[in-house]
Amino acid sequence: METIPWSRVRSYAAGLPSSTSSHFISGLKRAEAVPLAPKKFLPAKLSCHPKSCVNALMGFEDGRLSSSSGATATTISPVEEDSPLKTLKYESLSFPSSEERKNLNENDATISIVVVGASGDLAKKKIFPALFSLFYEDCLPEHFTIHGYARRKMTDAELRNMVSETLTCRIDKRVSRVEKMDQFLKRCFYHSGQYDSMQNFVELDRKMKQHEGGRVSNRLFYLSIPPNIFIDAVRCASMSASSGNGWTRVIVEKPFGRDSESSAALTKSLKQYLEEDQIFRIDHYLGKELVENLSVLRFSNLIFEPLWSRQYIRNVQLIFSEDFGTEGRGGYFDNYGIIRDIMQNHLLQILALFAMETPVSLDAEDIRNEKVKVLRSMRPLTLDDVVIGQYKSHTKGGTSFPAYTDDKTVPKGSLTPTFAAAALFIDNSRWDGVPFLMKAGKALHNKR
Numbered sequence: 001m002e003t004i005p006w007s008r009v010r011s012y013a014a015g016l017p018s019s020t021s022s023h024f025i026s027g028l029k030r031a032e033a034v035p036l037a038p039k040k041f042l043p044a045k046l047s048c049h050p051k052s053c054v055n056a057l058m059g060f061e062d063g064r065l066s067s068s069s070g071a072t073a074t075t076i077s078p079v080e081e082d083s084p085l086k087t088l089k090y091e092s093l094s095f096p097s098s099e100e101r102k103n104l105n106e107n108d109a110t111i112s113i114v115v116v117g118a119s120g121d122l123a124k125k126k127i128f129p130a131l132f133s134l135f136y137e138d139c140l141p142e143h144f145t146i147h148g149y150a151r152r153k154m155t156d157a158e159l160r161n162m163v164s165e166t167l168t169c170r171i172d173k174r175v176s177r178v179e180k181m182d183q184f185l186k187r188c189f190y191h192s193g194q195y196d197s198m199q200n201f202v203e204l205d206r207k208m209k210q211h212e213g214g215r216v217s218n219r220l221f222y223l224s225i226p227p228n229i230f231i232d233a234v235r236c237a238s239m240s241a242s243s244g245n246g247w248t249r250v251i252v253e254k255p256f257g258r259d260s261e262s263s264a265a266l267t268k269s270l271k272q273y274l275e276e277d278q279i280f281r282i283d284h285y286l287g288k289e290l291v292e293n294l295s296v297l298r299f300s301n302l303i304f305e306p307l308w309s310r311q312y313i314r315n316v317q318l319i320f321s322e323d324f325g326t327e328g329r330g331g332y333f334d335n336y337g338i339i340r341d342i343m344q345n346h347l348l349q350i351l352a353l354f355a356m357e358t359p360v361s362l363d364a365e366d367i368r369n370e371k372v373k374v375l376r377s378m379r380p381l382t383l384d385d386v387v388i389g390q391y392k393s394h395t396k397g398g399t400s401f402p403a404y405t406d407d408k409t410v411p412k413g414s415l416t417p418t419f420a421a422a423a424l425f426i427d428n429s430r431w432d433g434v435p436f437l438m439k440a441g442k443a444l445h446n447k448r
């Protein structure tokens, strides 16, 4: 077991997300913008209100397309039968003339959402259901399509089938959703391809163009894949499938690298292809109701503020407990382990939110600044403060449950931790001497 040097913790803190709701829109954060190249796509401004966040991300204001989203426009060439990469690349980087812009009706813009890694766990459990919820609430634009992309071979019908099996509406569980679901599924398509194949992304681009039908086309790539393939996917998406006349944005999941160095390298590589304000880093725990309520509870109730300190709190426990194992996610999980999968991002975010001082305002930047101060006051972890483990097989009520290494997607003999517990300390006047106990584990006895 290695210790987590302070530098790693700090590195992630630099990209701490802001808080909003729902998986799809939560925790969107931009780090400092470094203008490396002329802006090709200008994003809309983010606000903390959940609905505004959806709208901002999608380039909308009050549900309508906003010209302030900065979507640039150009004439759209008809769907090319054999468009070479060169042409597409030129097209995606070219600026439209003002005359060309006038010819396009921006209110008629379309959004193409590409779920990269659509065959995976996150896509099934969170992204498609979250997109459906947005559709259900009329938060998606009139013209939108969703394109699943992954290596696994699947037809559109198979993707729709997969999505429909896991589609739960989080908005209102009582109402009949069948009609809405059908409408939604008709907008979902699948394209099989490699993450590092320009040609496969050119084909995806061609398909998207068919659906975009000559409108201003905004494109959103949701990277629901292991971090080690982020760069390949971003390179191909940006060079072969970015929008030629609207904005192109990328949502990046945690963990953002393995450590401080790889996180910095990842940012550097992404910026070869994207402006900082095209990159949206996400931590879905910040969108959980309980976590959102934490700040409201604390800062809206004068009663709590004086009690929120070492004088009245003996310890703080942050517990993540899942009652199921990796279940085929070894391809991702085994490279990262529970500390990088859960503790360094989800639990650390909650800890920072819990322990921070009152921010100047509830704006994302002000909250982030306070969180960073907490992280900078944290004592580096030592081995003595950490326990790790890995789940074994067991039988309960006649049913047997596999060990971590029984999962076919986990390498034989893997020592990757699936459980970790750590005692963390914040050396400042408010929390001096109060242990923050973090525990995270998969395949434990209960879920909480």
Ligand SMILES: NC(=O)C1=CN([C@@H]2O[C@H](COP(=O)(O)OP(=O)(O)OC[C@H]3O[C@@H](n4cnc5c(N)ncnc54)[C@H](OP(=O)(O)O)[C@@H]3O)[C@@H](O)[C@H]2O)C=CC1
Pocket (backbone or CB within 6 Å): 117, 118, 119, 120, 121, 122, 123, 125, 126, 150, 151, 152, 223, 224, 225, 226, 227, 229, 253, 254, 255, 284, 328, 329, 330, 331, 332, 333, 341
């Ligand atoms: N699962 C969850 O609840 C959450 C996950 N996340 C994050 O989302 C990302 C994806 O997670 P998740 O969906 O669980 O992961 P999965 O293991 O399910 O992987 C997603 C897809 O990526 C492809 N893939 C997996 N391993 C590799 C590999 N080694 N090389 C190339 N492609 C691979 C597979 O598609 P194919 O083989 O078809 O190409 C797979 O379906 C991670 O960064 C994770 O941290 C964040 C929050 C929650």
Ligand SMILES: O=C1O[C@H](COP(=O)(O)O)[C@@H](O)[C@H](O)[C@H]1O
Pocket (backbone or CB within 6 Å): 322, 341, 342
């Ligand atoms: O980020 C992740 O979170 C999920 C758990 O999310 P929850 O919202 O269902 O609590 C976890 O299963 C997964 O390993 C991890 O990557």
